[in-house]
Amino acid sequence: MRPVPHYLAELAPRWSDPVVVQFVRSTVAAVASYVVALQLVPNPRPLTAPLTALLVVQVTLYTTLTTGVRRVIAVVVGVLIAIGFSELLGLSWWSLGVVILTSLLVGHAIRVDEFVAEVAISGMLILGVSTPGSQGFDRVAETIVGAVVGVVLNAVVAPPVFVRPAGAAIEQLADWMSGLLRHVGRDLREGAVFDHAASWLEEARKLDNGISRFDETLRRAEESTRLNPRVREGAMARLILRSGLDTLEVCAVLVRVACRALRDLAPDAAHEETLYAGEVAETLDRLLTDIADAVDHFGRLITAQVTAGAERAEEELAQALLRGRAERGRLAALLRAQSEREFEGWELHGAVLAHFDRLLDELDVERRSEKLAARFAAEPAPGRLRRGARYASGRLRGGPGRRP
Helix, strand or coil: CCCCCHHHHHHHHHHHCHHHHHHHHHHHHHHHHHHHHHHHCCCCCCCHHHHHHHHHCCCCHHHHHHHHHHHHHHHHHHHHHHHHHHHHCCCCHHHHHHHHHHHHHHHHHCCCHHHHHHHHHHHHHHHCCCCHHHHHHHHHHHHHHHHHHHHHHHHHCCCCCCHHHHHHHHHHHHHHHHHHHHHHHHHHHHCCCHHHHHHHHHHHHHHHHCHHHHHHHHHHHHHHHCCCCCCCCHHHHHHHHHHHHHHHHHHHHHHHHHHHHHHHHCCCCCCCCCCCCHHHHHHHHHHHHHHHHHHHHHHHHHHHHCCCCCHHHHHHHHHHHHHHHHHHHHHHHHHHHHHHHCCCCHHHHHHHHHHHHHHHHHCCHHHHHHHHHHHHHHCCCCHHHHHHHHHHHHHHHCCCCCCC
């Protein structure tokens, strides 16, 4: 067998890119809707059909269905408003204003979301034709053709599933967070001063603010599993990914407030005194390294739960948490002794410990299994999802749900 050319090998992964998928599917749907409309609508140039298909076809089947319904409703309402006003008022500058205002108000009232403007556009186009009745019904027919073709295309040719990109995004977020934690620990061991602490806080704020980008990737993955025949356990994948991102979002907040407490503990920028020194700094470095390892393993565990083989990531996460709790106990003893000698700052020492405690608790395997079980139980789904809840909970706890 001849090897695949390198340029084709590089191009192949791009076919799953959301932008490429959108371009290809929209083009095919627009052309197909135009061909179908030529056969069904008397208009010799039914361009409303491909226009509708372009606006209706989305990357996922779920968004295509919801978008198609809203767009058809918007066009029909706009046409009906224009037909009614054309019979009563005709076309003038003030009747045009009345139609636009009425269309926008009605579109907002019927909640067609981003297609509110489409109600007014349809009304304006129909108001200006000589025979608004026939032209209006032709436009409605073309809109329905375009929407139906777009929906059928996504139903027959199942859109791609974006679960793996979402899992990769969660791993990327975990890598970002663990990298920051290791950086903080390394600086503390080497003798961190105020400038180091200020840079940690700035990076932690970027991490916290960047969550929305990862949330958008996860939202696309969630929508791609809805009504998709290629996904057997879509609800389970959605809940696992969503709960994982929620946990990392809480961890990002805790990292930020911990960095803020460390910055407040740091001596003034005018002085070159270190934040921590000696055994305390070394213990903090080990603790932050253990938490960073736990974050890494947690990110891999989320991806493994929606693909295969979560056992190794689960065991590594449990070991990292065990080491982290041991280091946390040693750090608590050291900080208690330091606070007895130097009373100032004991509240911030306690706050740092509390934030590290919560980080360890958020990443805990048992805690995650309880969260997943609660979310699965709240999901309005029949027995298959219930069995999935028991399976996920048992696998995380190392019980009978574990895969062989």
